[in-house]
Amino acid sequence: MSAPPQAQGPRRVDAAALDRFCRAVLAAAGADAGTVDAATRAMLHGSRLGVDSHGVRLLGHYVAVLQGGRVNPRPAMTWPADGGAVAVLDADNGHGALATFHAVDHAVGRARTTGLAAVAIRNSSHFGPAGAYALAAAEAGMIGLVTCNADSYVRLHGGAERFHGTNPLACAVPVAGGRPWLLDMATSAIPYNRIQLYKSLGRDLPPGTASAAGGIDTVDPAAAQMLAPLGGDFGFKGAGLAGLSEILSAVLTGMRLSFEIAPMAGPDLASPRGLGAFVLVLRPQAFLPEEDFDAGMRRYLAALRRSAARPGEEVLAPGDREWAEADRRAAAGIPIDPDTEAVFRDLVDRFGLAPPAFAAAPDAASAPPGASGAKTG
Amino acid sequence: MSAPPQAQGPRRVDAAALDRFCRAVLAAAGADAGTVDAATRAMLHGSRLGVDSHGVRLLGHYVAVLQGGRVNPRPAMTWPADGGAVAVLDADNGHGALATFHAVDHAVGRARTTGLAAVAIRNSSHFGPAGAYALAAAEAGMIGLVTCNADSYVRLHGGAERFHGTNPLACAVPVAGGRPWLLDMATSAIPYNRIQLYKSLGRDLPPGTASAAGGIDTVDPAAAQMLAPLGGDFGFKGAGLAGLSEILSAVLTGMRLSFEIAPMAGPDLASPRGLGAFVLVLRPQAFLPEEDFDAGMRRYLAALRRSAARPGEEVLAPGDREWAEADRRAAAGIPIDPDTEAVFRDLVDRFGLAPPAFAAAPDAASAPPGASGAKTG
Numbered sequence: 002m003s004a005p006p007q008a009q010g011p012r013r014v015d016a017a018a019l020d021r022f023c024r025a026v027l028a029a030a031g032a033d034a035g036t037v038d039a040a041t042r043a044m045l046h047g048s049r050l051g052v053d054s055h056g057v058r059l060l061g062h063y064v065a066v067l068q069g070g071r072v073n074p075r076p077a078m079t080w081p082a083d084g085g086a087v088a089v090l091d092a093d094n095g096h097g098a099l100a101t102f103h104a105v106d107h108a109v110g111r112a113r114t115t116g117l118a119a120v121a122i123r124n125s126s127h128f129g130p131a132g133a134y135a136l137a138a139a140e141a142g143m144i145g146l147v148t149c150n151a152d153s154y155v156r157l158h159g160g161a162e163r164f165h166g167t168n169p170l171a172c173a174v175p176v177a178g179g180r181p182w183l184l185d186m187a188t189s190a191i192p193y194n195r196i197q198l199y200k201s202l203g204r205d206l207p208p209g210t211a212s213a214a215g216g217i218d219t220v221d222p223a224a225a226q227m228l229a230p231l232g233g234d235f236g237f238k239g240a241g242l243a244g245l246s247e248i249l250s251a252v253l254t255g256m257r258l259s260f261e262i263a264p265m266a267g268p269d270l271a272s273p274r275g276l277g278a279f280v281l282v283l284r285p286q287a288f289l290p291e292e293d294f295d296a297g298m299r300r301y302l303a304a305l306r307r308s309a310a311r312p313g314e315e316v317l318a319p320g321d322r323e324w325a326e327a328d329r330r331a332a333a334g335i336p337i338d339p340d341t342e343a344v345f346r347d348l349v350d351r352f353g354l355a356p357p358a359f360a361a362a363p364d365a366a367s368a369p370p371g372a373s374g375a376k377t378g
Numbered sequence: 379m380s381a382p383p384q385a386q387g388p389r390r391v392d393a394a395a396l397d398r399f400c401r402a403v404l405a406a407a408g409a410d411a412g413t414v415d416a417a418t419r420a421m422l423h424g425s426r427l428g429v430d431s432h433g434v435r436l437l438g439h440y441v442a443v444l445q446g447g448r449v450n451p452r453p454a455m456t457w458p459a460d461g462g463a464v465a466v467l468d469a470d471n472g473h474g475a476l477a478t479f480h481a482v483d484h485a486v487g488r489a490r491t492t493g494l495a496a497v498a499i500r501n502s503s504h505f506g507p508a509g510a511y512a513l514a515a516a517e518a519g520m521i522g523l524v525t526c527n528a529d530s531y532v533r534l535h536g537g538a539e540r541f542h543g544t545n546p547l548a549c550a551v552p553v554a555g556g557r558p559w560l561l562d563m564a565t566s567a568i569p570y571n572r573i574q575l576y577k578s579l580g581r582d583l584p585p586g587t588a589s590a591a592g593g594i595d596t597v598d599p600a601a602a603q604m605l606a607p608l609g610g611d612f613g614f615k616g617a618g619l620a621g622l623s624e625i626l627s628a629v630l631t632g633m634r635l636s637f638e639i640a641p642m643a644g645p646d647l648a649s650p651r652g653l654g655a656f657v658l659v660l661r662p663q664a665f666l667p668e669e670d671f672d673a674g675m676r677r678y679l680a681a682l683r684r685s686a687a688r689p690g691e692e693v694l695a696p697g698d699r700e701w702a703e704a705d706r707r708a709a710a711g712i713p714i715d716p717d718t719e720a721v722f723r724d725l726v727d728r729f730g731l732a733p734p735a736f737a738a739a740p741d742a743a744s745a746p747p748g749a750s751g752a753k754t755g
Contacts, residue, residue, distance in 0.1 A: 086463035087493030087664040116464030117658075119494050121665045144625075157682065159691035164682065172622050182625070184618040191612065207611050216688040233610050234584050235568065241561040241696040242619075244682075245549050248521070248559070252674035255666045260681060281494075287464040288498045289632045297629035304637060305534065305541065305621075311593040314536035319618040 011370060012342060013334030013360040020045055022345070022357040023060055029352035030064045033075040035103075036096045043098035046133035048335045051326035052185065053370040054194035055130035057337070061344035062265075063096070069270030072096050072126045078103060081123075086115040089254075090122045094273040097128025101147070101278055105134050108282035109141045116287030121254045122278040127151075127265060131171035132185030132323075138282045139173035139181035147171045149278035150250040152262040155189040155228045155243060158236035161216035163227045166259040167193050168246035173320075175285070176302065177295035183320030188243040189228040190236075196222050209233040249279040334360050338370040388747060389719060390711030390737040397422055399722070399734040400437055406729035407441045410452040412480075413473045420475035423510035425712045428703035429562065430747040431571035432507035434714070438721035439642075440473070446647030449473050449503045455480060458500075463492040466631075467499045471650040474505025478524070478655055482511050485659035486518045493664030498631045499655040504528075504642060508548035509562030509700075515659045516550035516558035524548045526655035527627040529639040532566040532605045532620060535613035538593035540604045543636040544570050545623035550697075552662070553679065554672035560697030565620040566605035567613075573599050586610040626656040711737050715747040 014022075023041040032040065040063055047056030066072040076095025080088055088107055092100035104120035111118035128134070131147045138145025151166025167187040174182040187193075190210040199206050200222035211225035212218050219225055231239025251258045254277030263274050285294040302318055310316045330336075337345070337359070349356045391399075400418040409417065417440055424433030443449040453472025457465055465484055469477035481497035488495035505511070508524045515522025528543025544564040551559040564570075567587040576583050577599035588602035589595050596602055608616025628635045631654030640651050662671040679695055687693045707713075714722070714736070726733045 082665070085492035085664065086495070087661075089665060115462035115492060117494065117496050118463070119660065144630075157685060157693045159687050160693050161686040161688045164685055174625055182621070184622060186615045186618060190609070209610070210612075216686070231612060231615055232567070232608055233586070235587075235608060237694070237696070238563045238608055241549075241563060244559070244696060245561060247678060248551055248675070252671060252678055253521075253660075253662060253665045255670050255674065258674075258678050258681065283496065283630075284464075285630060287462065288459070288466060288630045293632050294629060297632065297635075298625070301624060301629055301635055304635065308534060308541055309538040309593070310536050311538045316534045316537050317614070319614070319621060 011336035011338060013336050014357045015334050015360075016045060016049055016331065018357040019048065019057055019335055022354070023057060025354050026060060026064060026348050026352060027067070029354065030067050031074045032067055032096070036067075036074060036076075036099050039098035039102050040096050040129075042102065043129040043133045046136065047130045049327050049330055050130075050132070050323040051330070052130045052132065052323070053336075053338075054192060056370070057335070058341040058344075058370070059127075059129060060341075061348065064348065066126070066270050067096070071270050071273055073273075076100075080107075086111060086118045088118070088120045090120050092122055092125035094124050094126065097126045097149075097276065097278065098133070100125045101128045101134045101280065102137055104278075104280045105137045105141075105145060105147075105282065108280055109138055109143055112143055112282045112284040112287075117281065117283040119279065119281045121249075122280070123254050123256055124273065125256075125276045125278055126274060127276070128278060130185060131169040132173065132183055134280060135171040135173035135185070136181060136183060138280075139175045139183070142175050142285075144175070144283040144285065145171075145173045146281040146283075147278070148246040148250055149276065150247050150259050150262070151276075152264050152274075153260045154193055155230055156212055156216045158230055158232075158240045159216075160240075164260060165189075165230070165240070165243035165247060166262070167228065168243040168250070168259070170242060170246060174298065176298050178299075179302075180324045181320060182298070182302070182318055183323060185323075186231075188231055188239050188246060190231045190233070190239065191228060193228065196225050196228075250277045253277075253279060336370045341370070388713035388715060390713050391734045392711050392737075393422060393426055393708065395734040396425065396434055396712055399731070400434060402731050403437060403441060403725050403729060404444070406731060407444050408451045409444055409473070413444075413451060413453075413476050416475040416479045417473050417506075419479065420506040420510045423513065424507045426704050426707055427507075427509070427700040428707070429507045429509065429700070430713075430715075431569055433747075434712070435718045435721075435747070436504075436506060437718075438725065441725065442647050443503070444473070448647050448650055450650075453477075457484075463488060463495045465495070465497045467497055469499055469502035471501050471503065474503045474526075474653065474655065475510070477502045478505045478511045478657065479514055481655075481657045482514045482518075482522060482524075482659065485657055486515055486520055489520055489659045489661040489664075494658065494660040496656065496658045498626075499657070500631050500633055501650065502633075502653045502655055503651060504653070505655060507562060508546040509550065509560055511657060512548040512550035512562070513558060513560060515657075516552045516560070519552050519662075521552070521660040521662065522548075522550045523658040523660075524656070525623040525627055526653065527624050527636050527639070528653075529641050529651075530637045531570055532607055532617075533589055533593050535607055535609075535617045536593075537617075541637060542566075542607070542617070542620035542624060543639070544605065545620040545627070545636070547619060547623060551675065553675050555676075556679075557701045558697060559675070559679070559695055560700060562700075563608075565608055565616050565623060567608045567610070567616065568605065570605065573602050573605075627654045630654075630656060713747045718747070
């Protein structure tokens with residue numbers, strides 16, 4: 002069997018170099034300092050942890066929407082409501098990462114007093130990996146829960162058409178002396194990018210995860226027109242969770258429901274998409290002594306990680322896979338797929354910037370982009 | 379094909395009569411007035427809405443644990459912590475329904491000031507249907523989120539042994555002029571009682587929902603020793619949600635993790651099981667004007683309910699099925715399965731009470747107990 006190009010190993014870039022490159026590009030595109038910081042931080046979260054669908058492959062898109070008018074490159078964010086444990090942030094159609102990191106910071110600060118705090122975000126935009134924001138809360142010693150809705154792509158249980166977006170739920174919990182417990186999941190069975198990936202790999206989709214016209218399930222990525230909700234025969238659960246996300250992200254914020262959101266890819270890159278999002282932060286020490294919370298998390302995770310696995314499989318806590326990939330990429334560099342590399346070259350030419358330095362020799366040390374966890378070759 | 383006894387229709391009892399009977403039994407068993415109220419309310423929620431696994435079939439069990447010592451029939455609940463938006467309730471090993479309704483009431487009251495409020499419950503016990511408590515918040519005009527953990531019965535993704543409990547997540551959202559949106563879901567693929575039901579019906583389980591020894595999936599209910607997490611091939615999502623429940627219910631409360639909880643069925647009915655639970659309430663008007671929230675929920679639900687369904691299927695919002703069943707049972711009475719009827723007879727004899735009046739003629743007007751939504755005959 003001839004090895005596909007991927008098996009040679011993708012081209013890699015050091016995280017620090019990627020960070021500098023993203024910053025330079027976003028600044029050149031007219032983004033203010035806060036946007037440069039936040040968007041880069043969010044993309045690097047994705048690329049460092051192997052959530053490549055929401056990593057630096059988004060850089061070109063973000064430039065397009067910042068310059069196109071959909072995303073305000075210099076927003077003046079305001080707080081239309083702020084009292085007790087609840088605040089509302091108006092993101093002034095700025096970058097979703099700027100708004101959501103800001104919302105988490107605010108909620109963390111408020112939760113120091115109230116024990117828990119929520120921020121509903123209005124007039125925002127695509128925020129990339131939901132887990133980045135949950136993680137920001139955990140890095141501040143708090144439990145973070147984050148959700149947003151997205152343009153329709155997921156059918157309902159028994160449904161024949163696109164309805165909800167992939168509507169992710171992310172939660173991060175601090176673990177003393179270790180990396181946070183980190184769950185970042187679409188409420189569809191699989192994320193949107195999986196269809197593109199399997200199409201490019203010429204592979205069948207897992208059964209029950211995607212549907213063709215009329216909601217009829219298909220394993221052919223070329224025929225897939227929508228995703229199925231998590232749960233297969235029990236997809237009412239995934240659809241219910243997507244609905245919870247919809248209610249918190251769009252109803253509670255007064256923003257657009259999934260089927261009211263213009264497509265992310267365009268063609269309209271000029272009009273704000275009117276997205277909402279929701280952030281909730283809990284301070285463990287408001288509930289019990291810190292040492293008891295820490296001991297509980299340790300006891301729970303120790304039991305989980307030593308519990309018996311099925312033959313040939315492994316048992317992991319949420320986040321374990323991502324942290325292992327982050328370690329591999331910290332050592333070997335971040336893999337950049339050819340399409341993204343082409344986008345980078347275009348940005349370099351357009352803005353007259355230095356390209357990020359690619360590693361000299363390709364290698365297969367870790368998962369190629371988009372296939373984190375999947376075997377190569 | 380000869381009709382099984384179920385097709386004759388189960389025996390039915392009027393909800394009001396069932397309510398009176400439960401109260402009389404619990405009082406005779408020594409439960410205080412608050413416990414009688416709360417446990418009856420929770421069981422009737424289950425039986426009215428068709429969540430029969432957590433309906434009046436639990437009455438005999440509750441009597442056993444109240445008299446046995448596991449559940450304190452006259453608890454003195456206290457508030458070890460109460461400030462800002464967070465409170466901690468010590469249930470004094472009383473009935474989980476008493477504690478959890480009390481926690482919701484407290485959170486609803488606090489959320490009027492703070493916009494959202496959470497209560498972590500300690501030293502509690504089995505609380506029946508999580509949805510009853512989420513619904514209590516919605517009936518007060520607020521969004522309610524409720525979770526608890528339970529004794530181990532669900533394997534991890536890739537796991538070979540029982541680890542988490544069925545760890546339900548429930549959420550209820552008020553809908554002006556309509557019944558609340560209501561999601562009440564175990565984080566396993568199917569609830570525990572489904573195994574018993576399919577065994578008694580001689581049917582195969584749905585694939586990927588249960589496993590035999592070693593975590594090897596099985597469709598034979600007689601071989602099933604554990605449940606699989608929601609999601610099948612993507613069971614890391616269901617396991618992650620079970621973990622979120624575990625962290626909120628047991629780590630944040632300082633109570634027992636699922637694998638530390640003694641089995642519900644016994645043999646020990648004398649020792650408190652040390653359960654925790656978690657309740658979160660959000661006040662929509664803290665986020666946006668009430669009329670905007672109401673309009674958003676209306677718009678969302680209208681679009682959902684009119685969206686296209688696959689041939690032969692229907693699209694429902696969370697709660698729609700339960701409310702339809704509640705309407706059928708309000709008209710036809712609540713079906714009581716033979717085992718539960720036998721338990722009732724025993725309680726009648728033991729406590730010298732009048733039995734609840736059963737409907738004169740059996741009928742098949744609605745789903746027999748435990749098979750809500752499944753076709754009979």
